[in-house]
Amino acid sequence: MKNKHILVILVCLTIASLIAVRIDVYNQAYAAGQSVSDAPIFMRFLGEGKSIVSGLSILQADRYFHGGVGHFSDEHEEGFAIAERDHKACEHPEDHVLPEASPFNILFRVSRQMDVTEHVHLHGDQMKEIIPWLYYAAEIDSRNVQAYVLTGYYLCDRLGKVDQAITFLREGLRKNPDSWEINAELGRIYFQHVKNHEAAVQYLSKAQILIQESPHDKFQERSVLSLLAMSYENLGQGSEALPLYKRLNELFPNGIYEEKIKNFSS
Amino acid sequence: MQQQAIIAKNLYYTYETGKNKVEALKGVDLSVNNGEIFGFIGPNGAGKTTTIKLLLGILIPEKGELALFGRAPSNTETRRTIGYMPEIADYYRYLTPVELLTMYGNIFGIEKKLLHERINKLLKLVGLGEVSNRLMRTFSKGMMQKVSFAQALINDPDLLILDEPTSGLDPVARKKMREVIQDLKATGKTIFFSSHELSEVELVSDRIAILNKGRLLAVGSAKDLLGGKAEGQSLESYFLNMIGERI
Amino acid sequence: MKAVWAIACSMLKELIRKKDFYVLVIFMLVLLGFLSYQNFFQIEGVSRYIRDFGYSLLMLFSFIIAVTFTARQLPSEIEARTIYPLLAKPLSRHTVILGKFCGGAMVSIIAFTIFYVIFAGFYMAGGEGKSLILLGQGFIFGILFLCMVSALVMFFSNFMTTSANITLTFLIYIAVGGFSDFLGRMVISSKGIITALYGVLYYLLPHLEFFDMRVRITHAWDPLPAWVVLSLVGYTFIYCFALLYFAGCIFKRKRF
Numbered sequence: 021m022k023n024k025h026i027l028v029i030l031v032c033l034t035i036a037s038l039i040a041v042r043i044d045v046y047n048q049a050y051a052a053g054q055s056v057s058d059a060p061i062f063m064r065f066l067g068e069g070k071s072i073v074s075g076l077s078i079l080q081a082d083r084y085f086h087g088g089v090g091h092f093s094d095e096h097e098e099g100f101a102i103a104e105r106d107h108k109a110c111e112h113p114e115d116h117v118l119p120e121a122s123p124f125n126i127l128f129r130v131s132r133q134m135d136v137t138e139h140v141h142l143h144g145d146q147m148k149e150i151i152p153w154l155y156y157a158a159e160i161d162s163r164n165v166q167a168y169v170l171t172g173y174y175l176c177d178r179l180g181k182v183d184q185a186i187t188f189l190r191e192g193l194r195k196n197p198d199s200w201e202i203n204a205e206l207g208r209i210y211f212q213h214v215k216n217h218e219a220a221v222q223y224l225s226k227a228q229i230l231i232q233e234s235p236h237d238k239f240q241e242r243s244v245l246s247l248l249a250m251s252y253e254n255l256g257q258g259s260e261a262l263p264l265y266k267r268l269n270e271l272f273p274n275g276i277y278e279e280k281i282k283n284f285s286s
Numbered sequence: 287m288q289q290q291a292i293i294a295k296n297l298y299y300t301y302e303t304g305k306n307k308v309e310a311l312k313g314v315d316l317s318v319n320n321g322e323i324f325g326f327i328g329p330n331g332a333g334k335t336t337t338i339k340l341l342l343g344i345l346i347p348e349k350g351e352l353a354l355f356g357r358a359p360s361n362t363e364t365r366r367t368i369g370y371m372p373e374i375a376d377y378y379r380y381l382t383p384v385e386l387l388t389m390y391g392n393i394f395g396i397e398k399k400l401l402h403e404r405i406n407k408l409l410k411l412v413g414l415g416e417v418s419n420r421l422m423r424t425f426s427k428g429m430m431q432k433v434s435f436a437q438a439l440i441n442d443p444d445l446l447i448l449d450e451p452t453s454g455l456d457p458v459a460r461k462k463m464r465e466v467i468q469d470l471k472a473t474g475k476t477i478f479f480s481s482h483e484l485s486e487v488e489l490v491s492d493r494i495a496i497l498n499k500g501r502l503l504a505v506g507s508a509k510d511l512l513g514g515k516a517e518g519q520s521l522e523s524y525f526l527n528m529i530g531e532r533i
Numbered sequence: 534m535k536a537v538w539a540i541a542c543s544m545l546k547e548l549i550r551k552k553d554f555y556v557l558v559i560f561m562l563v564l565l566g567f568l569s570y571q572n573f574f575q576i577e578g579v580s581r582y583i584r585d586f587g588y589s590l591l592m593l594f595s596f597i598i599a600v601t602f603t604a605r606q607l608p609s610e611i612e613a614r615t616i617y618p619l620l621a622k623p624l625s626r627h628t629v630i631l632g633k634f635c636g637g638a639m640v641s642i643i644a645f646t647i648f649y650v651i652f653a654g655f656y657m658a659g660g661e662g663k664s665l666i667l668l669g670q671g672f673i674f675g676i677l678f679l680c681m682v683s684a685l686v687m688f689f690s691n692f693m694t695t696s697a698n699i700t701l702t703f704l705i706y707i708a709v710g711g712f713s714d715f716l717g718r719m720v721i722s723s724k725g726i727i728t729a730l731y732g733v734l735y736y737l738l739p740h741l742e743f744f745d746m747r748v749r750i751t752h753a754w755d756p757l758p759a760w761v762v763l764s765l766v767g768y769t770f771i772y773c774f775a776l777l778y779f780a781g782c783i784f785k786r787k788r789f
Contacts, residue, residue, distance in 0.1 A: 084581060084582075084752070087752045087754070088748035088749075088751060088752035088754070089748075126764055126768075127717075127735070127736065127740065127768075128717060128721075129764075130740075130743060130761055130764050130765065130768070131713075131714075131717055131740075133757060133758065133761045134742070134743055134757075134761075145578075146661070148576045148578065148579050149579060149580070149581040149582070151573045151574065151576060151579060152571070152573055152579060152582040153582065155573050155574075175574055179574075179576060181575070181576065184574035184575065188574070301788075339617075339789070342617070342620065342621040343621075344617060344621065344789055345788060345789075362623040362624070362625065363623070365621060365622060365623040366623045368621060370618055370621035372614055372617045372618055373614075374614055375613060375614045375615050375617065375618060376612075376613035376614065376615070377613070377615055378547070378615065380546055380547040380550045380551065381543060381546055381547075385543070385546060386543075388539075389539045389540070389542065389543045390539075390618070390622065392535055392536070392538070392539035392542075393536040393539050393540070393622045393623070394622065395535050421550070434618070437618060438618070447621075
């Protein structure tokens with residue numbers, strides 16, 4: 021009698037599994053045909069809220085970068101990685117300016133002790149600690165371009181994981197084909213770390229086109245154009261580099277650019 | 287020891303719910319002798335449970351005097367000598383009867399060995415010996431009543447206050463309960479119990495009090511109460527007459 | 534004291550026999566196991582986010598247990614009418630409140646200890662800046678936090694339904710975390726009657742944020758000085774005593 025029950029349960033489970041497999045195959049085929057998100061079900065549940073969660077994840081990475089303390093100044097809204105690129109310990113004078121309190125006020129004194137007042141940045145190998153948050157920021161919202169760029173930067177420049185950075189950025193590019201930022205970051209990595217100037221030109225020239233269609237400032241345009249110009253230069257294609265240096269000289273009139281223009285013009 | 291287990295003089299109690307005031311007791315006088323079984327009857331809303339709550343010190347009388355063995359009910363020492371069985375109580379479903387009785391026994395500060403023996407004895411007495419270690423969430427209403435009765439006896443009380451002790455019990459269990467009550471009386475305990483089952487009250491009580499709309503209508507033994515009435519009249523018809531006369 | 538212990542112990546049995554606790558333990562184990570198993574670009578030794586998640590989870594779960602267990606106690610006693618036989622026993626109403634508080638606190642502290650052992654296992658397994666002192670302080674602060682929460686819930690359960698009590702405690706927890714720092718600054722920087730108003734709020738609110746060691750443990754900050762730990766022990770004791778005493782007074786006046 022007992023064996024009979026087990027048999028019935030096993031048969032039911034087998035049938036259910038077969039149906040589940042069929043449904044899954046159908047879903048995958050449907051998703052492929054309809055450009056349905058391949059994100060995990062939890063991420064899909066978040067809906068438009070995922071951009072907020074993704075943004076919070078980046079803020080959390082920023083907190084980790086500062087040893088667990090949040091710094092939400094303008095500098096960081098633009099991306100803490102950019103500030104860190106100079107590798108200088110930047111100062112945050114606005115942080116933790118606590119008003120004076122009576123020394124007899126025990127609650128305030130305890131509160132001061134609980135808060136951190138010293139300013140710290142992660143260094144060296146410690147940088148790896150921010151990677152999970154950047155990774156999740158990108159995983160949660162695949163349109164969060166900043167998450168891909170920051171992850172690429174930290175992986176490559178701080179942790180020496182060049183191949184992983186390229187793979188991750190390519191994945192980001194697959195999901196955001198119109199992003200000049202990811203193209204520019206890939207181009208920069210190929211230029212600076214891989215020394216593959218052909219690949220650098222491929223990505224940077226795409227970035228150069230896309231940046232014109234997006235809101236940007238002249239500093240951002242300069243970084244794309246200068247890397248692209250140098251890549252052409254390294255490939256011996258001075259004629260391609262010339263208009264780029266001209267544009268750079270328009271943006272930031274500079275003796276170096278003028279010299280380059282003179283050289284390539286002759 | 288005091289001659290009287292309970293003395294209540296001119297008890298008043300009013301419930302206030304917002305602006306509404308309900309006078310639950312209006313000058314109740316009561317005295318229960320040591321070692322007697324005292325039945326307390328009355329229709330729903332008569333004030334029986336309120337009286338019991340006052341006896342237990344859960345409520346404080348608005349007016350009047352109340353003493354159990356000569357002491358105030360709110361006195362902790364007074365409560366050590368009282369056992370109380372509520373009308374309905376859904377005891378902690380995640381405990382077994384043994385654990386429940388252990389908890390109450392520990393509240394009384396009963397020594398471990400004595401408590402263990404007493405729990406076994408009580409659970410056998412109420413007929414729960416077989417299920418003493420089963421979680422109470424599986425218990426029927428009748429079984430809960432038996433647990434309730436057992437917990438009322440955990441401190442070997444001098445005064446036992448029972449609120450509708452036989453409700454939810456089958457006839458066999460009722461009979462058993464009556465026997466236990468009689469046995470307790472034989473050991474010198476005082477039993478004060480309220481019930482709707484008039485025949486039961488008549489069967490076991492030494493004296494009976496009838497309460498209606500917060501007033502005590504009559505007190506006496508069943509024989510005394512029925513003595514002045516026509517022969518063959520039951521307590522039930524007497525009770526209905528008493529209430530009817532004053533409605 | 535025996536009566537307090539007897540009441541508290543009955544609540545412990547509820548924890549053991551209910552499935553909720555085991556579900557939370559398994560959930561924590563699975564989640565931390567999953568996070569440890571995660572491989573981010575073949576980078577080894579990433580630990581801070583596991584500590585962060587682990588600590589947050591254990592505090593959240595312990596908080597949930599403390600709130601839900603303690604909040605249910607008085608209302609369910611009244612609903613099940615077991616309050617009558619309990620009040621008929623030789624104990625004061627303050628003792629009932631103390632017993633229920635001790636039960637709620639004990640149940641959540643035991644659950645917290647189990648969660649903490651799991652967390653400590655993951656903490657010690659990898660990562661830099663491991664500190665047993667920090668770990669110990671985190672444990673002490675967790676216990677203090679749960680005592681504060683249980684006392685707060687016990688106080689509210691005198692005049693609130695279980696669900697309202699749980700909601701209010703959650704709101705206070707969130708509000709204290711979010712606005713306590715702001716209030717503190719306002720007390721010092723504002724003037725006149727506003728200072729008094731902010732001051733009353735600041736001193737009356739339970740400073741649950743003091744017990745949060747998440748960032749300190751995650752980012753391996755220095756352990757707190759002994760005087761801070763002792764001050765917080767004193768603060769917890771005084772705050773809980775005041776709340777429970779007040780709760781007992783209200784409970785004493787209650788008519789059932």
